Amino acid sequence: MSQSRTGIDRRSFLKNSLMGVAGAGVLAAAPSALRGGQKPFTAPKADAKTGGSVLRKLGKTGVTLPIVSMGVMNSDNDNLVRATLDAGIIHLDTANGYMRGRNEEMIGRVLQGRPRDSFFIATKVEGQPRDGRSGLFSAETTGEKFLAAFEVSLKRLGLEYVDILYLHNVLHRESVLFEPLMKALESAKKSGKTRFIGVSTHANEPEVIRAAIESKLYDVVLSGYNFMKTNLVDLDKAIAEANQAGLGIIAMKTLAGRFFDRARTQPINTKAALKFALSNPGITTAIPGMTAFDHLEMNLQVARDPMLTDQERKDLKLTVEPEDVLFCQQCGACLDQCPKELPIPSLLRSYMYAYGYKNLGAAYDLVASTGVGQDPCASCAGCSVRCAQGFDVRARVTDIARLQAAPADFFA
Numbered sequence: 226m227s228q229s230r231t232g233i234d235r236r237s238f239l240k241n242s243l244m245g246v247a248g249a250g251v252l253a254a255a256p257s258a259l260r261g262g263q264k265p266f267t268a269p270k271a272d273a274k275t276g277g278s279v280l281r282k283l284g285k286t287g288v289t290l291p292i293v294s295m296g297v298m299n300s301d302n303d304n305l306v307r308a309t310l311d312a313g314i315i316h317l318d319t320a321n322g323y324m325r326g327r328n329e330e331m332i333g334r335v336l337q338g339r340p341r342d343s344f345f346i347a348t349k350v351e352g353q354p355r356d357g358r359s360g361l362f363s364a365e366t367t368g369e370k371f372l373a374a375f376e377v378s379l380k381r382l383g384l385e386y387v388d389i390l391y392l393h394n395v396l397h398r399e400s401v402l403f404e405p406l407m408k409a410l411e412s413a414k415k416s417g418k419t420r421f422i423g424v425s426t427h428a429n430e431p432e433v434i435r436a437a438i439e440s441k442l443y444d445v446v447l448s449g450y451n452f453m454k455t456n457l458v459d460l461d462k463a464i465a466e467a468n469q470a471g472l473g474i475i476a477m478k479t480l481a482g483r484f485f486d487r488a489r490t491q492p493i494n495t496k497a498a499l500k501f502a503l504s505n506p507g508i509t510t511a512i513p514g515m516t517a518f519d520h521l522e523m524n525l526q527v528a529r530d531p532m533l534t535d536q537e538r539k540d541l542k543l544t545v546e547p548e549d550v551l552f553c554q555q556c557g558a559c560l561d562q563c564p565k566e567l568p569i570p571s572l573l574r575s576y577m578y579a580y581g582y583k584n585l586g587a588a589y590d591l592v593a594s595t596g597v598g599q600d601p602c603a604s605c606a607g608c609s610v611r612c613a614q615g616f617d618v619r620a621r622v623t624d625i626a627r628l629q630a631a632p633a634d635f636f637a
């Protein structure tokens with residue numbers, strides 16, 4: 226039987242998972258999770274409007290969700306979001322910063338007139354300011370700024386509350402447990418403006434997940450998770466620990482950039498990639514980005530039948546190390562090697578947004594947020610960074626940083 230990159234056979238896990246959800250009925254929130262004005266989230270039965278999707282419980286929130294959700298980050302198509310909701314994919318994931326706010330505004334338009342208990346929405350807010358290189362919060366990072374940004378999100382969405390509010394893009398235990406932001410999240414929940422609180426992470430996921438468990442505050446972790454990741458053994462362990470502690474886990478970055486290579490000559494079998502993430506039964510749902518109706522169609526197929534076939538397993542090249550991949554592990558092993566202290570993981574994530582997802586706006590915003598110039602490696606005679614994945618870091622950093630030569634409003 227074939228093995229995953231991690232050496233773990235997922236087939237038996239998946240079988241158990243599907244047996245566990247078979248027969249799931251009406252999705253309902255635990256009454257204790259509801260506050261004044263909040264309505265119980267009741268999605269239709271699995272065989273009706275959820276289009277026959279497999280369902281899983283979200284930790285101990287009392288909510289059950291279809292295993293496939295919509296990452297709205299790259300989509301500016303109202304009709305696609307409408308069709309997604311109508312097809313039974315009822316969990317939408319957005320963020321305060323996506324498309325500089327237009328993403329939340331677009332979702333707000335789509336949600337107008339829809340019963341509040343017919344969809345489940347998550348948004349994310351970053352703690353600011355933070356050190357661009359370490360990602361740690363500074364003494365100036367306050368809960369007030371965080372909550373003010375969240376109020377803007379609610380206004381754009383046209384909602385009185387969201388279902389999950391995430392502290393976005395956290396890398397370290399210290400950040401998960403950063404008291405001013407924990408208090409802000411707690412107050413948002415107490416005031417009824419969010420039903421659940423979570424933390425999202427693109428890197429160092431096991432540490433972040435374990436800190437979320439330690440906090441006894443968070444309900445959900447939104448974690449990077451895909452077949453390319455080299456820390457899957459530890460990540461799977463951390464997810465199991467989170468489940469044990471009652472935390473829900475939602476997966477992002479499951480498609481690993483959509484292409485193996487920068488030239489886009491080797492497309493990733495995204496159906497297989499999504500199924501791979503869902504083969505971990507500890508993951509409640511995944512939020513693949515959708516920008517086209519055929520993405521929706523494919524994701525609905527996966528939601529109904531997530532079993533990874535032998536051919537799909539082969540397509541993911543799980544037993545070989547592909548060369549020149551786009552996906553940066555975000556492991557941070559490069560950080561201490563660069564004398565100019567460049568935030569290399571963020572720059573290489575931006576590189577993936579540009580060449581993999583073709584989302585130049587997101588790539589531009591991320592590069593600009595790091596504060597590096599248009600040619601940050603110019604004064605370096607030679608590159609001292611030895612990337613754990615063997616990437617030519619200087620070439621990628623130089624390539625993506627030049628995006629800033631274009632005026633910002635080209636990407637607005």
Ligand code: SF4
Binds near residue numbers: 615616
């Ligand atoms: S560039 Fe290489 S070393 Fe740095 S985070 Fe990415 S994979 Fe890790």
Ligand code: SF4
Binds near residue numbers: 609610622
């Ligand atoms: S060339 Fe390498 S060491 Fe120099 S600034 Fe660029 S990434 Fe850092």
